[in-house]
Amino acid sequence: MRVRKARLQDATNIFELVNSLSGDGTLLKRQFSEICENVRDFTIAESESGVFLGCGALHLYGPHLAEVRSIVMTPGAKGKGAGGRVLKALIDEAEEHGIQSVCLFTRIPDFFFRFGFRAVEDKAELPDKIFKDCQICPRLHRCDEVAMVRGRIPRVSILGPKHEAEQLVRLG
Ligand SMILES: CC(C)(COP(=O)(O)OP(=O)(O)OC[C@H]1O[C@@H](n2cnc3c(N)ncnc32)[C@H](O)[C@@H]1OP(=O)(O)O)[C@@H](O)C(=O)NCCC(=O)NCCS
Secondary structure (H helix, E strand, O other), X not given: XXXXXXXXXXXXXXXXXXXXXXXXXXXXXXXXXHHHHOHHHEEEEEOOOOOEEEEEEEEEEEOOEEEEEEEEXXXXXXXXXXXXXXXXXXXXXXXXXXXXXXXXXXXXXXXXXXXXXXXXXXXXXXXXXXXXXXXXXXXXXXXXXXXXXXXXXXXXXXOOHHHHHHHHHHHO
């Protein structure tokens, strides 16, 4: 098995696997166009013969925060170490960018505890994530996911109405 950055040719496999688990809310639904646009966020695992085994993405909010998204292995690949290797590669990628905080929302915190993530009691401590995804989520007020962070909780945020207002002022 090997782990590498995704290429555009992987977009169809990523799209189909991620959306196969979006129906029950395990993963956020992704449009094909969104996968293509953000394909450089993705890392994939594949067999030595090139069979797609799974993927995960690192979304960069800014120097203060990144997020692990869309991490999923094919049913046949689960439990063989691929998910852990993809997650480790995403953590290493955040470190290469000098990012101290990596967050995620999940229903399986135990998997992420093993890799240094800890639960965040108040999701409001991750305002960028909330502004990006939660406000448009149908489960906004009945969220069953655990917010987690690896590293320190960021002291700043860059998304949201306050920041939009600041940008408008800057644009004059
Ligand atoms: C979560 C997922 C990506 C893990 O991938 P995987 O290849 O099965 O995991 P690995 O084989 O690399 O496991 C690494 C370690 O985590 C443990 N682990 C795996 N899945 C786990 C889970 N759901 N809960 C707790 N621990 C888990 C393994 O036992 C292993 O521990 P070990 O190192 O002590 O042996 C995979 O199970 C999956 O695709 N799940 C469905 C999608 C999903 O829920 N994604 C997370 C969305 S936030």
